[in-house]
Amino acid sequence: xxxxxxxxxxxxxxxxxxxxxxxxxxxxxxxxxxxxxxxxxxxxxxxxxxxxxxxxxxxxxxxxxxxxxxxxxxxxxxxxxxxxxxxxxxxxxxxxxxxxxxxxxxxxxxxxxxxxxxxxxxxxx
Amino acid sequence: xxxxxxxxxxxxxxxxxxxxxxxxxxxxxxxxxxxxxxxxxxxxxxxxxxxxxxxxxxxxxxxxxxxxxxxxxxxxxxxxxxxxxxxxxxxxxxxxxxxxxxxxxxxxxxxxxxxxxxxxxxxxx
DNA sequence: GTGAGTACTTACCCAAAGGTAACCGCTTAC
DNA sequence: GTAAGCGGTTACCTTTGGGTAAGTACTCAC
Numbered sequence: 523x524x525x526x527x528x529x530x531x532x533x534x535x536x537x538x539x540x541x542x543x544x545x546x547x548x549x550x551x552x553x554x555x556x557x558x559x560x561x562x563x564x565x566x567x568x569x570x571x572x573x574x575x576x577x578x579x580x581x582x583x584x585x586x587x588x589x590x591x592x593x594x595x596x597x598x599x600x601x602x603x604x605x606x607x608x609x610x611x612x613x614x615x616x617x618x619x620x621x622x623x624x625x626x627x628x629x630x631x632x633x634x635x636x637x638x639x640x641x642x643x644x645x646x647x
Numbered sequence: 648x649x650x651x652x653x654x655x656x657x658x659x660x661x662x663x664x665x666x667x668x669x670x671x672x673x674x675x676x677x678x679x680x681x682x683x684x685x686x687x688x689x690x691x692x693x694x695x696x697x698x699x700x701x702x703x704x705x706x707x708x709x710x711x712x713x714x715x716x717x718x719x720x721x722x723x724x725x726x727x728x729x730x731x732x733x734x735x736x737x738x739x740x741x742x743x744x745x746x747x748x749x750x751x752x753x754x755x756x757x758x759x760x761x762x763x764x765x766x767x768x769x770x771x772x
Numbered sequence: 773g774t775g776a777g778t779a780c781t782t783a784c785c786c787a788a789a790g791g792t793a794a795c796c797g798c799t800t801a802c
Numbered sequence: 803g804t805a806a807g808c809g810g811t812t813a814c815c816t817t818t819g820g821g822t823a824a825g826t827a828c829t830c831a832c
Contacts, residue, residue, distance in 0.1 A: 553818095553819075554819080554820085580820090581820065581821055581822080583820075583821080583822090584819075584820055584821080587819095587820090607828065607829050607830075608828085608829090
């Protein structure tokens with residue numbers, strides 16, 4: 523049973539905890555592309571070249587590496603369909619969808635941030 | 648087939664937009680330490696050595712670089728107090744606090760993720 | 773058989789991130 | 803004087819990220 527010993531020391535443990543949580547999260551979600559890639563596949567399953575078109579700037583090599591990495595960590599699934607020629611469709615797993623709130627907040631913040639950057643650009647010029 | 652009913656489910660345009668937002672957000676929040684550092688200073692203002700103790704593993708060099716970077720981007724403020732010896736206190740700005748929801752979600756996810764990793768470790772052994 | 777498309781892999785290279793360790797200038801304590 | 807603490811800087815090095823370009827294996831259309 524947890525006992526609150528001191529009301530004047532409210533969240534110290536929680537603070538250290540959330541710091542650790544964030545560091546752990548960042549450990550698996552590191553890099554320039556991982557979160558964007560997950561978001562893209564959460565929105566809809568796609569094939570290799572479709573992803574590469576959507577994430578403009580990513581090279582085939584890096585995309586292949588990131589896809590492998592995310593598959594290993596159970597964020598995405600690689601489906602091979604025996605059509606001719608074979609279709610390889612990447613889809614987000616349920617685990618990717620647990621990031622929905624994170625991605626939502628990040629997107630909202632990114633949008634607002636872009637506005638702020640625009641404004642400071644205007645001030646500069 | 649299970650249909651996820653969600654009012655926030657974005658349409659195609661919004662998908663591309665949110666992808667761009669996330670990429671923009673990650674552009675300023677890149678690296679291993681930036682979000683953790685912001686969180687640490689949002690929780691309370693600190694001096695250099697205090698931060699280094701809390702973010703175990705970060706080197707003085709990297710910390711100095713990240714602090715400069717975050718100050719340039721208006722996430723933190725460097726206050727010099729003319730005590731003897733001078734105290735240099737870093738504090739989060741209001742702009743850092745706009746990341747509150749992002750950090751909250753990331754922390755929640757990181758906690759849940761750690762649980763999941765623990766479970767798959769048990770399965771392995 | 774030639775070319776195009778899909779889904780990569782491989783080799784090569786550069787730049788940036790990040791770690792280690794030493795050092796700096798300042799001040800207080802012993 | 804010497805050591806220790808603060809808030810860094812500097813030099814040096816390794817690791818990682820990530821880009822380019824070429825090649826591979828397969829199939830289909832011509």
